[in-house]
Amino acid sequence: MVSNEDRESAIDIDKLIHEPARLIIMTQLYVVEEADFIFLMRQTGLTWGNLSSHMSKLEEAGYIEVRKEFLDKKPHTILKLTPKGRESFREYRKAMDEVFKDLP
Amino acid sequence: MNEEQDLKKIEHESVRELMQDGFTEIMAGTIFLFFPVIFARPYFVPIFVIFYIFFLPHFVEVVRKKYVYPRIGYVKLREEEPPKVTAGVVITVIIMIAAGIILIYSISIGIISSDLVYRCVPAFFGLIMWAPSVYLKDKTGQSRYYLFGALMTITGVAVALADFLPVEIVIVIYSLSWSAAFFVLGITRAVLFIRKCPVIESPEDDSGEQ
Numbered sequence: 001m002v003s004n005e006d007r008e009s010a011i012d013i014d015k016l017i018h019e020p021a022r023l024i025i026m027t028q029l030y031v032v033e034e035a036d037f038i039f040l041m042r043q044t045g046l047t048w049g050n051l052s053s054h055m056s057k058l059e060e061a062g063y064i065e066v067r068k069e070f071l072d073k074k075p076h077t078i079l080k081l082t083p084k085g086r087e088s089f090r091e092y093r094k095a096m097d098e099v100f101k102d103l104p
Numbered sequence: 105m106n107e108e109q110d111l112k113k114i115e116h117e118s119v120r121e122l123m124q125d126g127f128t129e130i131m132a133g134t135i136f137l138f139f140p141v142i143f144a145r146p147y148f149v150p151i152f153v154i155f156y157i158f159f160l161p162h163f164v165e166v167v168r169k170k171y172v173y174p175r176i177g178y179v180k181l182r183e184e185e186p187p188k189v190t191a192g193v194v195i196t197v198i199i200m201i202a203a204g205i206i207l208i209y210s211i212s213i214g215i216i217s218s219d220l221v222y223r224c225v226p227a228f229f230g231l232i233m234w235a236p237s238v239y240l241k242d243k244t245g246q247s248r249y250y251l252f253g254a255l256m257t258i259t260g261v262a263v264a265l266a267d268f269l270p271v272e273i274v275i276v277i278y279s280l281s282w283s284a285a286f287f288v289l290g291i292t293r294a295v296l297f298i299r300k301c302p303v304i305e306s307p308e309d310d311s312g313e314q
Contacts, residue, residue, distance in 0.1 A: 031115040032179050038304050039177025043118065048306075071169060074306070078178065 013099070016061050017092045021046055022054045026081070029064065030089050034080035055079060063088055116245035122179055123244065124297050125172045127164055129290030134160070136283035140276045143225070175301040219271045223264045226278035230260030256282065 017026050024044045029035065035043075041051055058064045063085030067078045081089070135156070142148050169178075210216040230253075237253030240246075263269065263278045 027111065027114060028118070031111055031182070032118050033182045034180045035118075036173070036178040038173075038306055039121075039179045042177055043114075043121070071173070076178070076306075 013095045014088055014092045016057065017089060021050060022058060025054055025058065026063065026085070026089050029079060029081045030086065034078050036076060036078050040079065113245070118179055119181060119243045121176055122181065124293060125168065126290040126293030126297060127168070129286045129293060131160065131164070133283045133286030133290055136279045136286060139279040143275055174303045222271050223274055225275050226260035227257070227264040230257035
């Protein structure tokens, strides 16, 4: 019988990415080079507050880089996955594949 | 759970979101508008290449910043890695260059009539257009882009076979017709896009003013 400790250590899922809203954000940024807030809001369906909050967590972890600039004198925030973020997302995918691997 | 397909679907949606502004069609219309001039006067090719590679993308980006990104947001798609130069690619390029040289030589010594070649240019161009059709289908996931390759090939062959048309205007008719079609399609898409997607007041504007 597999112990709880063995089960937890067998599959290491990145809990930061695993949260549904952050997973959607990471997935969307994974398939593009970079995108701004408005694009991400439209594609993910998240509100600005939600997106802003999750963006901060991902930025703290070093998964995304945030660039602020001005477009027509209006603030414009652009998000992009860092190399660490891309690698972490790939590792997350592998971990999830491992979870479902032996299912019928 | 097929993750590759899900990621591909998300990528397709991102590309479709950006393409709804009609600029791709308008740029295609521009190429076809100038094609008869370039064909008649090949020394315009470098000017056109410089214009198309350096100035047009900058102009498109300026217009997109003003009219497109405030409506749907800004996205930069991932650039694909350049194709690997394999032996197959090299051989294909060599064959194409050799075929071109043989064709030009055959025309110069009268084996092949230049009129025949000029008539076949639209058909040949139609076949070439399968490449961007397949590329756009791959990027957007929409099979309707195959229609461009098919229609351009069919119309190219039809124009080539139309003996009643003087050979001097075959290329002009083909190019200008398709240029007009692309411009109409592009402008229609642009108008529909502007109506469907209003400018979004970004919450960042308020937070930036505080």
